[in-house]
Amino acid sequence: MIEAKELVIGYRAYKNERLVAGGLNFTLPDGRLTALLGPNGSGKSTLIRTLSGLQPVISGDVLLDDVSLSSRSRVELSKRLSIVLQEPIRGTHLSVFELVALGRIPHTNRMGNLAGPDLEKVYESLNATGITALSTRKISQLSDGELQRAMIAKALAQETHYILLDEPTAHLDVLGKIELIDKLRSLTTSKTILFSTHDVELALQMADHIWLIDENGTVKTGAPEDLVLEGSIGNIYSRNQEWGFDNQTGQILVPLINRSGGCSVEGSGLAYEWTLKALKRTGYAVNTGSGTAGPTIRVAASGARPQWMLVRENTVLEARSIQQLLDLLSSRP
Numbered sequence: 001m002i003e004a005k006e007l008v009i010g011y012r013a014y015k016n017e018r019l020v021a022g023g024l025n026f027t028l029p030d031g032r033l034t035a036l037l038g039p040n041g042s043g044k045s046t047l048i049r050t051l052s053g054l055q056p057v058i059s060g061d062v063l064l065d066d067v068s069l070s071s072r073s074r075v076e077l078s079k080r081l082s083i084v085l086q087e088p089i090r091g092t093h094l095s096v097f098e099l100v101a102l103g104r105i106p107h108t109n110r111m112g113n114l115a116g117p118d119l120e121k122v123y124e125s126l127n128a129t130g131i132t133a134l135s136t137r138k139i140s141q142l143s144d145g146e147l148q149r150a151m152i153a154k155a156l157a158q159e160t161h162y163i164l165l166d167e168p169t170a171h172l173d174v175l176g177k178i179e180l181i182d183k184l185r186s187l188t189t190s191k192t193i194l195f196s197t198h199d200v201e202l203a204l205q206m207a208d209h210i211w212l213i214d215e216n217g218t219v220k221t222g223a224p225e226d227l228v229l230e231g232s233i234g235n236i237y238s239r240n241q242e243w244g245f246d247n248q249t250g251q252i253l254v255p256l257i258n259r260s261g262g263c264s265v266e267g268s269g270l271a272y273e274w275t276l277k278a279l280k281r282t283g284y285a286v287n288t289g290s291g292t293a294g295p296t297i298r299v300a301a302s303g304a305r306p307q308w309m310l311v312r313e314n315t316v317l318e319a320r321s322i323q324q325l326l327d328l329l330s331s332r333p
């Protein structure tokens, strides 16, 4: 178990002290995937570095399996806990394979020789992160997303019970983010994992547990749905009740513009739904039904291709795509 006891985290240099969060008492749930959420500058990286022993506590303590981190040796720690930081190693001549093999150091002999099971674990980690094909590539020649995967593979190769990752999804494309979180989730049958992220929607859908840190360093913990219901997620990720996190759907809404007047829309199905989205995006006050002032749009999905009829005053115009419809709407009658 990783436990924080009256923990105060922050930075101390000479006489300057910057406290980021204090009075922290919590336990990282064992065998679970925990997502650490919070706005920029709230202290996610500071907390992850402190929990991994890379950064000293200001006061209080972090216990790893009931023993203070400060009394554990580096070797002991590296057999139990691996960390993936935001700033990966750049500019070295290591290949991806060699980087991932570094993860085996806590398990190898003094000469650092890799035995059969070590090599197997390296290959397994490359495979698990989808970068086997890159294993001979120099890490200086990787994209940011590829390098991030290699750093995660190194942590997997280290074979520790605890894995802490600071924004592991930052450089990944949207499906890559989901695949990675899914992978982390599948590892929790035998591991305990904490990762920080700005991907609120994904974290709420995929993590077992959330730690939410705000600008004042207050940390709330709980099941994703409980934190939504008590309003904690909305407090941090909503703006003016108009945009940001939507408590109903769990989605992040964007501010709407209001510049194009009103219209009514009739129809049903997928083309109808995307027509509504397009009209809202371009600033129309949309009425779903007939009989209001302004033009009426009828969405018909007969056959394979949808069709749009724009009824304005005494004219009826036909559009074959949403873009054509928007162009007709914005043109003078």
Ligand SMILES: Nc1ncnc2c1ncn2[C@@H]1O[C@H](COP(=O)(O)OP(=O)(O)OP(=O)(O)O)[C@@H](O)[C@H]1O
Residues within 6 Å of the ligand: 011, 018, 020, 038, 039, 040, 041, 042, 043, 044, 045, 046, 047
């Ligand atoms: N070396 C440092 N010395 C002093 N203050 C620091 C140092 N590094 C970070 N900070 C400050 O500590 C606070 C927490 O920073 P941290 O990097 O932990 O936030 P974060 O939640 O990870 O942010 P982000 O989401 O932007 O990565 C910020 O106010 C930051 O300015």
